[in-house]
Amino acid sequence: MTTIDNNQIYEVAIVGAGPAGATCAYYLAEKGIDVLLIDKEIFPRRKICGDAITVRAQHHLERMGVLQEVLEEKKGHWAAKGGIVGPSGIHYFGDSTNVDAEHLVIAIKRQIMDEKIVRAAEEAGIKLIENYFVKDVQFSSEKKYWTLRAKDESKQPLKAKVLIVADGAASRIARSLELVAGPPQATCSSVYIKAGTHEFQQDGVCYYPPKLVPGYCALFKEADGDLVYCCYIIPGGEAKKSDLRELHHEFLENYSFIRDALGPNAEIEKMKAAPIRFGGIPKSYGDHLLIIGDAAGQIDPLTGEGIQYALDAAEIAAETIALGKEKNNYSEQILKNYQKNWMKSFGKDFKWSSRMVKVFANNPIFVDAFASVCKRKGDKFMREWGKIMTGSKRKLSFFLPRLAFPLLFEVLKLIFRKE
Numbered sequence: 001m002t003t004i005d006n007n008q009i010y011e012v013a014i015v016g017a018g019p020a021g022a023t024c025a026y027y028l029a030e031k032g033i034d035v036l037l038i039d040k041e042i043f044p045r046r047k048i049c050g051d052a053i054t055v056r057a058q059h060h061l062e063r064m065g066v067l068q069e070v071l072e073e074k075k076g077h078w079a080a081k082g083g084i085v086g087p088s089g090i091h092y093f094g095d096s097t098n099v100d101a102e103h104l105v106i107a108i109k110r111q112i113m114d115e116k117i118v119r120a121a122e123e124a125g126i127k128l129i130e131n132y133f134v135k136d137v138q139f140s141s142e143k144k145y146w147t148l149r150a151k152d153e154s155k156q157p158l159k160a161k162v163l164i165v166a167d168g169a170a171s172r173i174a175r176s177l178e179l180v181a182g183p184p185q186a187t188c189s190s191v192y193i194k195a196g197t198h199e200f201q202q203d204g205v206c207y208y209p210p211k212l213v214p215g216y217c218a219l220f221k222e223a224d225g226d227l228v229y230c231c232y233i234i235p236g237g238e239a240k241k242s243d244l245r246e247l248h249h250e251f252l253e254n255y256s257f258i259r260d261a262l263g264p265n266a267e268i269e270k271m272k273a274a275p276i277r278f279g280g281i282p283k284s285y286g287d288h289l290l291i292i293g294d295a296a297g298q299i300d301p302l303t304g305e306g307i308q309y310a311l312d313a314a315e316i317a318a319e320t321i322a323l324g325k326e327k328n329n330y331s332e333q334i335l336k337n338y339q340k341n342w343m344k345s346f347g348k349d350f351k352w353s354s355r356m357v358k359v360f361a362n363n364p365i366f367v368d369a370f371a372s373v374c375k376r377k378g379d380k381f382m383r384e385w386g387k388i389m390t391g392s393k394r395k396l397s398f399f400l401p402r403l404a405f406p407l408l409f410e411v412l413k414l415i416f417r418k419e
């Protein structure tokens with residue numbers, strides 16, 4: 001049990017012990033910086049997700065020793081077999097390991113992964129405070145520290161020189177500081193389907209029913225044999241955020257590719273949903289302040305994936321704080337390096353993702369063309385597509401002649417065939 005000295009002014013307080021906050025805490029502790037990691041929940045806690053952990057995130061998990069533990073305990077399932085179903089039903093299922101030994105995705109239940117990251121951070125030396133809902137934060141520019149107050153007034157306030165906001169997509173704290181404006185743009189549902197009750201033969205498949213494009217549905221197999229099903233509503237197409245409940249069930253019950261893959265006896269839990277803030281915010285720093293992960297909208301607009309960016313941002317934030325500590329200066333002037341560096345690392349790519357969203361929304365035939373070229377060219381092409389979609393390669397690569405020419409050619413072929 002952590003003992004906290006309420007009079008102490010900690011170097012850093014992080015609000016939110018999800019992947020962004022806990023990973024940042026880990027990297028800060030590794031640099032010898034004292035950190036208070038605060039969450040309103042008690043770990044392990046459920047976080048609804050598609051549980052698809054992509055390559056960049058896998059590398060961070062490996063550095064924290066989390067991936068090794070997950071594999072030893074057989075709690076992760078590598079996605080080898082899988083594919084894509086286009087809006088008109090053109091589909092390709094392959095095996096990406098025929099091309100390369102590195103898997104692009106491992107499915108790990110968030111309840112397991114998030115707790116392991118928190119424990120890794122604790123082992124590295126951070127102080128964890130659970131069951132502490134931060135209601136209000138205030139910075140004293142005279143004393144140069146933050147005071148954090150809990151919703152439960154019987155709990156003592158906490159103090160720290162630097163505040164890192166990692167409270168997820170709703171970004172309540174960042175919104176109160178006026179650094180995040182408006183509600184999250186997208187939404188996504190998630191349910192588990194019980195092991196032994198379904199007939200899914202793949203490890204992971206993305207489905208693009210016409211009504212949903214540029215959004216999509218995904219099914220991934222977990223280590224315990226459960227499936228996770230998600231339905232992502234991404235703005236730009238026909239589907240609106242308010243349609244989520246109806247579409248989530250419609251695709252499970254009436255969309256033949258998913259219905260048949262699950263079989264007649266699938267035991268599906270009750271739908272849960274959460275918001276998605278994507279594209280990155282224009283200013284994620286202030287005096288003695290950084291915003292990381294979903295709170296800063298660090299989610300890919302094309303895929304709704306955010307874990308890898310949350311972890312990349314966590315490391316960049318820790319490096320920036322270390323620089324501030326070295327210079328004994330946590331002013332906005334120093335901390336703006338964080339924004340510059342995450343934009344360079346992945347933020348600029350979000351603009352290309354947004355362009356792809358528009359292409360998909362206005363011309364769903366492009367998604368069919370992907371599936372169709374995969375059919376012709378096989379696993380190698382599917383892997384290229386997968387690498388770009390999962391962030392291992394920049395989205396700009398979609399526009400390279402090697403990919404763009406076969407795609408455009410396929411689009412023309414499909415149009416010609418239709419006519």
Ligand SMILES: Cc1cc2nc3c(=O)[nH]c(=O)nc-3n(C[C@H](O)[C@H](O)[C@H](O)COP(=O)(O)OP(=O)(O)OC[C@H]3O[C@@H](n4cnc5c(N)ncnc54)[C@H](O)[C@@H]3O)c2cc1C
Pocket residue numbers: 015016017018019020021038039040041047048049050051052053054132133134135166167168169172187188189190230273274275276292293294295299304305306307308310
């Ligand atoms: C349905 C769905 C499916 C998704 N699927 C995928 C996927 O397959 N792959 C992928 O890469 N990404 C996926 N994402 C995105 C991914 O979940 C996020 O990018 C990731 O959770 C970001 O981590 P985070 O730490 O920023 O935020 P969170 O994981 O949301 O963590 C925030 C933490 O802050 C705590 N908190 C909030 N407010 C307070 C407060 N006031 N006081 C104290 N604590 C507080 C919360 O309890 C929580 O633990 C999905 C998102 C959704 C909604």
